[in-house]
Amino acid sequence: MSELAVSTRGLRKTYRAGGRRIVAVEALDLDVPAAGVHGFLGPNGSGKTTTIRMLLGLIRPDSGEMSVFGTPVPRELPAVVGRIGAIVEAPKFFWNFSGRRNLELLAQAIGVDGHQVTVVLGDVGLADRADSDVRTYSLGMRQRLAIAATLLKDPDLLIFDEPTNGLDPAGIREVRSTMRGLADSGKTVLVSSHILAEVQQIADTVSIVARGKLVASGRLDDLVSSGASAVRVGVGDRDAASHLLRGRGWTVSDEGSDLVVTGADAVEINRTLAAEGLYAHELRTDHADLEQVFLDLTATEPTASTGRRAK
Amino acid sequence: MGRLARVELRRYLSRAAVRWLVVAMLAAVLITTFSAWRVSPPPTQAQVTWAQQQLTVAQSDWAQHREQYLADCRSAQQAQQAQLAEAQQPGSPQAIRCEAIAPKLEDFLPPRPTFADSADGWLGSVATFVLLLSLIVGATFVAAEFSTGSIATWLTFEPRRGHVFASKAAVVSLATGVVALVVSALAVGGFWVATAVHHASGDVTAQTLTDLGNQSARITAAAAGAALVGAVLAFLLRHTAAVVAVVIAWAIAFDQLLATSLLHAPRWALTTNLEAWLHGGTTYYQEGPCVPDPLGGLACHSLQVPLSMTTGGLTLVVLVAVVTGLALLVFRRRDVA
Numbered sequence: 001m002s003e004l005a006v007s008t009r010g011l012r013k014t015y016r017a018g019g020r021r022i023v024a025v026e027a028l029d030l031d032v033p034a035a036g037v038h039g040f041l042g043p044n045g046s047g048k049t050t051t052i053r054m055l056l057g058l059i060r061p062d063s064g065e066m067s068v069f070g071t072p073v074p075r076e077l078p079a080v081v082g083r084i085g086a087i088v089e090a091p092k093f094f095w096n097f098s099g100r101r102n103l104e105l106l107a108q109a110i111g112v113d114g115h116q117v118t119v120v121l122g123d124v125g126l127a128d129r130a131d132s133d134v135r136t137y138s139l140g141m142r143q144r145l146a147i148a149a150t151l152l153k154d155p156d157l158l159i160f161d162e163p164t165n166g167l168d169p170a171g172i173r174e175v176r177s178t179m180r181g182l183a184d185s186g187k188t189v190l191v192s193s194h195i196l197a198e199v200q201q202i203a204d205t206v207s208i209v210a211r212g213k214l215v216a217s218g219r220l221d222d223l224v225s226s227g228a229s230a231v232r233v234g235v236g237d238r239d240a241a242s243h244l245l246r247g248r249g250w251t252v253s254d255e256g257s258d259l260v261v262t263g264a265d266a267v268e269i270n271r272t273l274a275a276e277g278l279y280a281h282e283l284r285t286d287h288a289d290l291e292q293v294f295l296d297l298t299a300t301e302p303t304a305s306t307g308r309r310a311k
Numbered sequence: 312m313g314r315l316a317r318v319e320l321r322r323y324l325s326r327a328a329v330r331w332l333v334v335a336m337l338a339a340v341l342i343t344t345f346s347a348w349r350v351s352p353p354p355t356q357a358q359v360t361w362a363q364q365q366l367t368v369a370q371s372d373w374a375q376h377r378e379q380y381l382a383d384c385r386s387a388q389q390a391q392q393a394q395l396a397e398a399q400q401p402g403s404p405q406a407i408r409c410e411a412i413a414p415k416l417e418d419f420l421p422p423r424p425t426f427a428d429s430a431d432g433w434l435g436s437v438a439t440f441v442l443l444l445s446l447i448v449g450a451t452f453v454a455a456e457f458s459t460g461s462i463a464t465w466l467t468f469e470p471r472r473g474h475v476f477a478s479k480a481a482v483v484s485l486a487t488g489v490v491a492l493v494v495s496a497l498a499v500g501g502f503w504v505a506t507a508v509h510h511a512s513g514d515v516t517a518q519t520l521t522d523l524g525n526q527s528a529r530i531t532a533a534a535a536g537a538a539l540v541g542a543v544l545a546f547l548l549r550h551t552a553a554v555v556a557v558v559i560a561w562a563i564a565f566d567q568l569l570a571t572s573l574l575h576a577p578r579w580a581l582t583t584n585l586e587a588w589l590h591g592g593t594t595y596y597q598e599g600p601c602v603p604d605p606l607g608g609l610a611c612h613s614l615q616v617p618l619s620m621t622t623g624g625l626t627l628v629v630l631v632a633v634v635t636g637l638a639l640l641v642f643r644r645r646d647v648a
Contacts, residue, residue: 053646053647056466056467056470057466057470058463058466058467058646058647058648059646059647060644060646074470077470078470078471081467081468081469081470084467085467086467088463088467090460091464092459092460092461092463092464093459093461093464094322094455094456094459094461095459096326096327097325101325102461104321105318105321105322106464106465106468108314108317108318108321109314109315109318109465109468109469110468110469111314146464149464153468
């Protein structure tokens with residue numbers, strides 16, 4: 001078994017709100033393999049950020065075990081924190097200090113040479129605005145400053161919580177490219193997001209959580225291929241075809257001039273129709289994507305990326 | 312730890328809020344110095360002429376009624392001594408001195424404070440501002456981290472919360488103490504210049520300067536403590552305004568209502584102990600035993616109780632230690648959003 005960058009077992013966290021206990025994370029067993037990009041997916045409020053905060057020692061779990069590179073956290077977090085760079089939700093800095101001053105303070109705290117500040121500011125494209133106060137930065141610039149802060153340590157594990165929030169398309173592409181580049185250089189990138197299309201482009205492995213529980217985990221390719229695919233059928237006598245296919249126990253729905261069939265592949269459907277003298281003029285397989293898998297697994301939670309509900 | 316302290320010191324020196332609060336302390340020095348300059352000039356010719364006229368009238372009156380005035384004075388003197396004896400506090404330094412009641416020219420001139428006799432009082436006025444501003448410096452230094460959320464970023468770089476707490480509290484306390492020392496020294500220097508230009512330095516002895524040095528040292532320690540209290544309360548409350556509100560509420564609810572009015576224990580009021588520390592000792596009034604009076608009622612006397620500087624200082628140290636310990640405990644255990 002490959003080394004795990006992050007592992008949690010039986011992780012649980014509850015909050016008290018309005019006089020009752022809210023379960024944020026429940027019995028979470030999460031494994032993040034070392035090296036590569038691991039997408040940590042889930043609808044808003046599913047416990048992603050809470051889990052990340054627990055890993056970083058910002059909040060205390062009610063129960064459960066966590067480790068980073070085999071080191072139990074938060075008990076021995078100081079021993080491993082130098083290998084972790086993290087951005088949790090919105091980047092948080094001293095607003096009245098320049099970006100450079102903020103990074104200099106962080107660099108000094110961990111004993112990193114001041115020259116490295118200039119290097120990482122250049123890496124994230126903030127060299128020109130490095131001496132402006134953070135309060136004058138756009139959200140995208142603050143996000144880039146946060147990425148620069150994580151790079152100060154040259155960490156082995158980078159944790160990005162919704163890293164593209166507030167970024168323009170060019171910025172999103174840049175961050176995506178940065179994350180992929182870091183993973184390709186041997187680092188582990190744990191990225192939490194609800195924007196699935198982005199994660200699908202860069203993730204090697206994913207974990208999906210819903211209502212605080214892990215609902216799926218594994219390689220992205222395996223997860224997507226396990227999802228239900230549908231066959232779009234164009235046929236002359238739609239009523240007869242629909243009746244016939246339903247009779248075989250498959251799910252059939254009307255979508256415009258086509259029938260959409262799930263539960264069978266294109267070959268089976270074609271053979272069945274032809275046997276009854278019904279000839280399809282179009283057969284197209286729509287493979288499930290990560291979004292479909294996500295919606296199926298997280299069931300009925302609308303997501304910001306689509307605004308649709310899962311069936 | 313040393314590295315963290317250096318970072319915190321750098322942040323302390325970079326914070327605009329700290330700079331503005333130091334400017335406010337200097338403004339308090341300037342205003343008090345200006346006030347000292349305003350009250351210390353020699354009397355004008357008009358004031359002297361008027362005083363001499365008044366003195367002539369008073370001396371004429373004194374010549375006619377001298378025996379009566381002295382008798383009245385001695386009667387009042389005896390009454391005061393009897394009262395002091397009853398309160399078991401003979402020999403008050405403020406006893407009436409009848410030999411000094413003959414009219415003199417300075418009785419009719421405007422009061423003219425000198426550096427020698429008034430610098431400690433002026434420095435005490437500056438200290439009030441310095442302590443209040445030190446409290447706010449400490450509070451804003453820590454609360455800013457919670458309000459911006461940068462404490463979370465900080466903890467992802469240094470997760471040892473005890474170290475984070477200690478570095479912030481120590482730096483803001485020591486740095487503010489140094490600021491207070493400089494401000495006190497500037498204030499003493501300013502008072503000297505303000506009075507010297509009017510030839511009103513008075514009888515300045517080595518003891519005068521030693522006393523002012525000791526007072527400055529006590530102000531420095533108190534300012535360091537105030538900044539520490541501000542900082543640790545900010546760890547608990549996370550907002551500067553909340554810290555200031557709690558301190559004001561404490562002064563009203565605990566000091567005035569509970570300790571003084573309800574429990575009749577002003578010894579435990581924060582302000583009593585602070586006053587003892589800043590002034591090198593103080594006295595407070597404690598309700599004494601009530602005894603039957605000749606008319607059949609009860610006569611209750613307040614006792615004037617001394618509180619030494621050391622006792623007041625130790626009380627404050629214990630209080631600060633308790634609040635600091637509580638804040639550390641909470642910060643180590645509380646979730647950081």
